[in-house]
Every structure is written in structure tokens, then in C-alpha cells.
Amino acid sequence: MAAAVHPAVRAGLHRWVYLLLGAALAVAFVVVLAWPVQLLADRLPAPAAVAVAALVLLLPVAAVGAVGEVRSVEGAAVAALLTGGDPQRPGPATTWRQRSRTCLLLVLHVAAGGVAGALLV
Numbered sequence: 001m002a003a004a005v006h007p008a009v010r011a012g013l014h015r016w017v018y019l020l021l022g023a024a025l026a027v028a029f030v031v032v033l034a035w036p037v038q039l040l041a042d043r044l045p046a047p048a049a050v051a052v053a054a055l056v057l058l059l060p061v062a063a064v065g066a067v068g069e070v071r072s073v074e075g076a077a078v079a080a081l082l083t084g085g086d087p088q089r090p091g092p093a094t095t096w097r098q099r100s101r102t103c104l105l106l107v108l109h110v111a112a113g114g115v116a117g118a119l120l121v
Contacts, residue, residue, distance in 0.1 A: 011084060014080070014081040014082070014084065015081065015082060016116075017081055018077060018078075018081040018082055018109075018113075019112060019116040019117075020113065020116070020117065020120075021077065021081075021109075021113065022109040022110050022111075022112055022113015022114065022116070022117075023113040023116055023117025023120070024113070024117075025061075025109070025110045025113060026110045026113050026117060029057060029110065030057065030114075032060075033056060033057055033060065037053045037057065040052050040056060041053055058107055058111070061106055061107050061110050062103040062106070062107050064106065065099070065102045065103035065104070065105070065106035065107065066093075066099045066102070068092035068093045068094065068099070069092050070093070070102055070106060071090055071091070071093040071098060071099075071102040072089045072091065072092055073089075074105050074109065075089060076090075078105075
């Protein structure tokens with residue numbers, strides 16, 4: 001018989017999985033956008049290069065967040081991994097208000113996951 005996992009441990013593991021999903025997305029975006037970021041960073045002073053690199057990396061993430069179906073996926077991930085509730089899938093984003101909230105959620109998810117992944121490595 002398997003030992004029961006304490007609910008606090010289970011919740012912590014679910015939160016780590018959510019952050020690691022964000023880290024995987026961050027790695028994918030960085031791999032795809034590394035070359036354009038490097039081209040821009042070579043031509044700018046250091047403080048401006050960091051700001052431009054962050055902007056170049058976050059704008060495509062926000063653009064992906066504007067896709068209607070992303071709301072369903074992020075909503076299910078938040079429900080299942082962060083809140084511990086029933087992983088009901090919300091419908092796709094139909095209004096620009098829903099799309100903007102999804103963009104913000106995805107940008108925060110990828111940014112937090114990227115930081116957690118970098119600290120983990």
C-alpha cells in the first residue's frame with residue numbers, strides 16, 4: 001500500500017510543476033529568440049540592451065497569450081496546479097479583456113518560471 005502524501009507537500013509539488021512548465025516555455029522562447037536578441041544587444045549599451053532584450057522576449061509571449069485557446073490551457077493549469085480545484089477548462093477568450101488578462105497571466109507564468117528555472121539550474 002502506498003503511503004499518503006501530506007496535502008501541503010502535494011500542493012507544493014503542484015506549484016513547482018506549474019513553475020517548471022513556465023520554465024520550459026521560457027527556454028523555448030529564449031532558444032527561438034536568442035539570435036535576434038543577440039543582434040540587438042551587440043549594438044546597444046548594457047542598460048538599454050537588457051531592457052530591449054526583455055521587451056523582445058516578452059512581446060512574443062504576450063502575442064501567444066492573445067490567442068484565444070491559450071486561456072483554456074492556462075486556466076486548466078492554474079485550476080489543477082495552483083488552486084487544487086477541479087481542473088475545469090474555461091472557454092476560449094472571446095473578448096479583448098479576456099485576452100489581455102490571459103496575456104498578463106502567460107507573461108507572468110513564463111517570467112516566474114524562467115526565474116525559478118534559472119535558480120534551479
